[in-house]
Amino acid sequence: MIIFTGLAADAKNVDYEEVYRSLEVPTHRYIHDVDPGEYYDTQTSTWSPYPLFRLSSTIYFKTIAIEPGYYVLTPREYEGNWYILFKDSGKVRYIIPVYERDIVPETFYEDNIPQKELTFTQKWHIKALDTIGKLYPSAKRKPTPQTFLEATDLDHNYLSLVIYWGNYRYYTIFRTIQL
Numbered sequence: 001m002i003i004f005t006g007l008a009a010d011a012k013n014v015d016y017e018e019v020y021r022s023l024e025v026p027t028h029r030y031i032h033d034v035d036p037g038e039y040y041d042t043q044t045s046t047w048s049p050y051p052l053f054r055l056s057s058t059i060y061f062k063t064i065a066i067e068p069g070y071y072v073l074t075p076r077e078y079e080g081n082w083y084i085l086f087k088d089s090g091k092v093r094y095i096i097p098v099y100e101r102d103i104v105p106e107t108f109y110e111d112n113i114p115q116k117e118l119t120f121t122q123k124w125h126i127k128a129l130d131t132i133g134k135l136y137p138s139a140k141r142k143p144t145p146q147t148f149l150e151a152t153d154l155d156h157n158y159l160s161l162v163i164y165w166g167n168y169r170y171y172t173i174f175r176t177i178q179l
Helices: 016-022 038-042 108-112 120-135
Strands: 002-005 052-055 059-061 064-066 069-078 081-088 091-097 100-103 147-154 158-165 168-175
Touching (some): 016 158, 064 091, 069 158, 081 168, 108 147
Antiparallel strands (some): 052 069, 059 064, 059 168, 069 081, 100 168, 158 168
């Protein structure tokens, strides 16, 4: 789920211009543009556990111009720093640095993601699968990490993108016009 907000009412007192200037353009690349950690994240899922982001206009991070399209956003650590990988068709297209990483509030997902109303048979089915999982722990699947995206239009043509993935949230910043 993506929430696009106007000016950040709940944003911290962050000097976005200074943060943007202090971040460096990543120089590392992945062999054949393949994310090595994707296999381990997706081996227990039936679909991609990463958030999907649709971009309808070009955004910029210094010398990197991210073209419009659909991207799977994946947080990755490299040499002690966190980055967001913009992946298209399974290939890493862009690598953007994260300026802050912190823990998601405990009830964030319950408060912001609507829960589906289950029918009687669906509830019975889930209860049966839970019982089988208790009897045979090897048959129980690990739940897919919850995800959430938050885009905030900031002053002076900046765009803040917060990626919630599992227990952490990752803050990135972009420009809507090139300098």
